[in-house]
Amino acid sequence: PLWPPPPPAAPAAPGPPPSPPTRGGGGTRHGLVPALPAARVDVRVLALRGAGEVPRDAPYPLHVVEGAPRSWLGAAARRSTGTPLLVARYELRELATALEAEVASFAPQVVHLEQLHLAWLLRRPPGTIPFLLREQNVESLLLARVSRVLPLPLRWLGRWESRRTRRFERQACESAAVVAAISEPDAASL
Numbered sequence: 001p002l003w004p005p006p007p008p009a010a011p012a013a014p015g016p017p018p019s020p021p022t023r024g025g026g027g028t029r030h031g032l033v034p035a036l037p038a039a040r041v042d043v044r045v046l047a048l049r050g051a052g053e054v055p056r057d058a059p060y061p062l063h064v065v066e067g068a069p070r071s072w073l074g075a076a077a078r079r080s081t082g083t084p085l086l087v088a089r090y091e092l093r094e095l096a097t098a099l100e101a102e103v104a105s106f107a108p109q110v111v112h113l114e115q116l117h118l119a120w121l122l123r124r125p126p127g128t129i130p131f132l133l134r135e136q137n138v139e140s141l142l143l144a145r146v147s148r149v150l151p152l153p154l155r156w157l158g159r160w161e162s163r164r165t166r167r168f169e170r171q172a173c174e175s176a177a178v179v180a181a182i183s184e185p186d187a188a189s190l
Contacts, residue, residue, distance in 0.1 A: 033045060033060060034059045034060065036060070037059060037060050042106075043060045043061070044060070044061045044062075044063065044102055044106050044108070045058070045060055045061065045062045045063070046063050046065055046095070046098050046099060046102060047062060047063070047064055047065065048064075048065050048067055048068065048069070048090075048092070048094075048095065049064050049065065049066055049067065049068070050067055050068020050069060063098060063102060065092075065094050065095055065098045066094060067092055067094045067095070069089040069090050069092075069117075070088065070089045070090075070091075070092075071089075072085065072089070074089075075088035075089040076088075078091070082164065083120065083164075083168065084139075084161060084164045084165040084168050085161060086116060086117050086139055086165065087116065087117050087119065087120050087165075087168060089117065090117040090118060090120070091120050095118075095121065096121065096124050099111070099121055099124060100124060103127075103129060108129060109129070109130075110129065110130050110131070110132055110177075111129055111130070111131045111132070112131075112132045112134065113131055113132065113133050113134070113176075114134050114136075115134065115135065115136050115137075116133075116135060116137075116139050116165075116168070116169060116172060119133055119168070119169075119172035119175075119176075122172060122175040122176060123175075130177030130178070131175070131176045131177055131178075132176065132177065132178045132179075132180060133172055133173070133176035133178070133179050133180070134179075134180040135169075135179060135180065135181050135182070135186060135190055136182055137182070137186065138169065138186050138189045138190060139165050139169065140162050140163070140165040140166035140169055141162075141189060143158060143161055143162035143165055144158075144159065144162040146158060147159045147161075147162055169190065173190050
């Protein structure tokens with residue numbers, strides 16, 4: 001591993017989507033998003049209903065997009081597009097439509113995309129709005145590591161998927177105005 005594992009997190013109540021603030025990126029994201037309005041930053045959040053619980057009283061405007069990530073099998077059916085499986089699960093028309101509508105009505109100064117699985121949205125909407133891509137992991141490196149322990153037929157597929165993911169990560173990092181990594185080793189790799 002690139003760094004020692006974090007200590008176990010204390011159980012927390014489910015929070016706003018896209019995931020409960022119990023550990024990792026969910027914990028840091030749910031610290032950042034509520035803090036921005038307190039700092040007088042106007043924030044809007046888009047979240048996929050199928051990716052987490054929906055709060056009754058979010059401390060920020062929340063647009064919940066109906067839908068859920070594709071199954072891994074459904075994502076595999078899209079392999080011919082060249083999109084990595086992780087990304088293909090979230091490549092949903094509903095998300096793109098919701099983002100375009102929010103940008104049209106809100107006119108943000110920046111769009112924050114959380115993790116690689118949403119980086120396909122860097123192609124949308126067209127215009128001059130800068131995108132910040134926050135990478136919690138270098139997904140291609142994780143896939144390469146997992147591939148090493150898979151049985152032979154799956155090992156080849158894992159390596160292939162790792163290379164596809166690496167190409168996609170490179171394109172995403174080149175397309176984003178800012179890429180925020182969690183650690184210095186991740187930042188160097190990205």
